[in-house]
Amino acid sequence: MFQRLRENKSAQGTLLAFPTMVWMIALLIIPLLLTLIVSFGRRSPDGGVIYSFSLENYTRLFGYSTDCDNGASACFNPLYVQILWRSLTLAFNTTVLVILMAYPLAYFIARAQPKRRNTFLFLVLIPLWTNFVIRVYAWMMLLRKEGAINLIIGQVAHWLHIPFQPLELLYTPGAVLVGMVYEFLPFMILPIYTSLEKIDNSLYEAAADLGANAVKTFLRVTLPLSMPGVVAGTILVFIPVMGTFIVSDILGGRQVILVGNLIQRQFLDARDPTFGSAASLILMVLTLIVTYFYTRKFGFGEEIVVA
Amino acid sequence: MNPHRRSPLVLVSTILVYFFLYAPIVGLVLYSFNASRANVTFEGFISSFSQRVVTEGSLVKSSPCGPFHWFCELSKNNEVIDAARNTLTIAFVATIISTIIGTMAALALQRYNFRLKPFSQLSLYIPIVIPEIVMGIGILTLFSQFFAWLNATLSLTGESRLTLGLGTVIVSHIAFMVPFVTLVVQARLQGFDKAYEEAAMDLGANEWITFQRVTFPMILPGVLSGALLAFTLSLDDFVITFFTNGPGSTTLPIYVYGLLRRIITPQVNALSTVWIATVFLAVLALQLIQNREAKS
Numbered sequence: 291m292f293q294r295l296r297e298n299k300s301a302q303g304t305l306l307a308f309p310t311m312v313w314m315i316a317l318l319i320i321p322l323l324l325t326l327i328v329s330f331g332r333r334s335p336d337g338g339v340i341y342s343f344s345l346e347n348y349t350r351l352f353g354y355s356t357d358c359d360n361g362a363s364a365c366f367n368p369l370y371v372q373i374l375w376r377s378l379t380l381a382f383n384t385t386v387l388v389i390l391m392a393y394p395l396a397y398f399i400a401r402a403q404p405k406r407r408n409t410f411l412f413l414v415l416i417p418l419w420t421n422f423v424i425r426v427y428a429w430m431m432l433l434r435k436e437g438a439i440n441l442i443i444g445q446v447a448h449w450l451h452i453p454f455q456p457l458e459l460l461y462t463p464g465a466v467l468v469g470m471v472y473e474f475l476p477f478m479i480l481p482i483y484t485s486l487e488k489i490d491n492s493l494y495e496a497a498a499d500l501g502a503n504a505v506k507t508f509l510r511v512t513l514p515l516s517m518p519g520v521v522a523g524t525i526l527v528f529i530p531v532m533g534t535f536i537v538s539d540i541l542g543g544r545q546v547i548l549v550g551n552l553i554q555r556q557f558l559d560a561r562d563p564t565f566g567s568a569a570s571l572i573l574m575v576l577t578l579i580v581t582y583f584y585t586r587k588f589g590f591g592e593e594i595v596v597a
Numbered sequence: 598m599n600p601h602r603r604s605p606l607v608l609v610s611t612i613l614v615y616f617f618l619y620a621p622i623v624g625l626v627l628y629s630f631n632a633s634r635a636n637v638t639f640e641g642f643i644s645s646f647s648q649r650v651v652t653e654g655s656l657v658k659s660s661p662c663g664p665f666h667w668f669c670e671l672s673k674n675n676e677v678i679d680a681a682r683n684t685l686t687i688a689f690v691a692t693i694i695s696t697i698i699g700t701m702a703a704l705a706l707q708r709y710n711f712r713l714k715p716f717s718q719l720s721l722y723i724p725i726v727i728p729e730i731v732m733g734i735g736i737l738t739l740f741s742q743f744f745a746w747l748n749a750t751l752s753l754t755g756e757s758r759l760t761l762g763l764g765t766v767i768v769s770h771i772a773f774m775v776p777f778v779t780l781v782v783q784a785r786l787q788g789f790d791k792a793y794e795e796a797a798m799d800l801g802a803n804e805w806i807t808f809q810r811v812t813f814p815m816i817l818p819g820v821l822s823g824a825l826l827a828f829t830l831s832l833d834d835f836v837i838t839f840f841t842n843g844p845g846s847t848t849l850p851i852y853v854y855g856l857l858r859r860i861i862t863p864q865v866n867a868l869s870t871v872w873i874a875t876v877f878l879a880v881l882a883l884q885l886i887q888n889r890e891a892k893s
Contacts, residue, residue, distance in 0.1 A: 533728025
């Protein structure tokens with residue numbers, strides 16, 4: 291038997307990949323299929339699942355409602371569509387802000403003296419490796435009514451003799467946006483840096499020799515060559531922002547509800563796993579559609595694994 | 598043209614972004630020395646040492662540990678110690694398993710042709726392109742359905758019932774860690790010159806000896822960085838752990854999250870400070886090792 295295995299390259303390959311495949315199938319593919327099956331079911335009174343084939347959860351998500359004010363039998367309830375839209379726009383805004391902040395920093399590190407690059411990268415890794423939940427907590431402390439931001443503004447107002455009421459910064463959409471940007475910024479810096487660092491200096495020299503100014507060099511050389519990094523970074527930022535529920539939970543309170551919060555509550559508080567499953571599949575489809583069109587337009591960079 | 602020349606615009610935005618990255622962390626660390634138990638405003642440091650903790654209202658006046666009062670309290674907090682132990686247990690076990698099977702899969706995908714290869718390669722991208730919460734609730738559904746069925750079939754009751762716990766967290770962590778290990782090791786194998794292996798075989802080494810003496814030492818840096826990445830992903834994970842943990846398998850991120858929804862004493866800050874300091878030392882050690890390797 292060993293002899294046969296030695297000669298059969300295909301069997302060797304299958305055998306080596308086997309444990310990983312077991313894990314991928316049992317813990318990724320089967321759970322996704324289960325989610326799909328559950329999403330067509332109905333909630334039983336005790337919070338369990340009655341398996342059936344009903345599209346009720348999906349129609350409810352897209353606004354179909356039988357609980358209407360004016361006695362009508364069906365009406366449009368925009369609640370869940372609004373939540374989906376809010377998540378999409380927040381993910382989009384976060385990604386744009388993160389690119390705008392990450393790019394100059396990545397550029398700075400990539401063009402620094404090679405000896406110093408490691409130190410600058412080191413400074414990016416510390417916040418990245420500091421736990422996700424701890425980073426949200428840091429912003430919670432800063433944004434509180436008595437937090438540092440209000441304290442500083444208050445102090446400045448005091449010096450300028452302007453009357454000042456502490457601002458309500460926490461539990462607002464702005465707080466959630468800032469928190470998201472902070473959480474995911476390092477995930478954009480690293481891939482952009484990786485693609486910028488690969489650019490050969492002779493290309494800049496060639497551009498200068500050919501008479502390009504700094505702006506033109508940036509637009510025609512630097513930016514196109516760093517696009518793989520930006521694409522990889524976008525995937526690493528956009529997808530998690532769409533699904534995160536901690537940031538909105540802690541910095542948004544009950545004010546800012548995202549798809550992630552909706553799903554989490556169906557599984558823990560409201561106890562309707564069938565509706566949560568449907569929402570989760572819609573979330574997955576949304577992110578896949580966005581990723582598909584985005585990567586088709588710009589390509590899929592290998593920088594994705596760098597972060 | 599000096600390639601290291603910087604425009605002032607880049608310099609200013611760099612400084613601002615670094616400030617943005619570090620201001621919250623500095624604040625967090627500062628508050629871990631707060632004399633105020635309520636931790637709403639910073640009321641100064643705990644300035645003196647004493648035999649017993651002396652408090653005045655919500656202010657801690659003096660403590661056996663002085664300014665490090667909250668760190669001492671932290672070290673006496675059993676919940677934190679349990680959570681830290683769980684976090685490390687999960688990370689170590691899941692890293693060892695995912696590194697071994699991930700490296701095997703990378704070898705298979707890079708070196709062999711087999712029928713399921715395209716499917717295997719594609720499935721590795723699933724955890725990257727779908728939000729973690731989708732995976733989390735899927736795995737939760739799987740475990741709860743499977744355990745309910747198994748408990749009923751084997752008529753398990755009470756203590757012997759299968760429930761969510763350390764085991765389910767470890768198994769789930771491996772699922773999202775393996776793809777990262779595999780992709781990192783694969784990247785390393787791509788730049789691998791097959792001539793070394795052929796030379797070893799020509800010199801009479803069999804496949805196993807060749808792997809042991811040539812292939813493995815050459816891919817070892819890739820394997821180690823894959824393992825390190827996996828380890829940090831596990832330590833940092835919140836979402837998957839949130840859906841798969843059970844009583845007695847709380848990890849540090851889950852514990853901190855629980856605290857944030859209740860009362861926050863400077864103990865949470867002390868815990869954060871310890872975490873940040875650990876990360877700082879770990880990254881620093883890693884950089885020094887890499888620098889030494891690059892020099893030699």
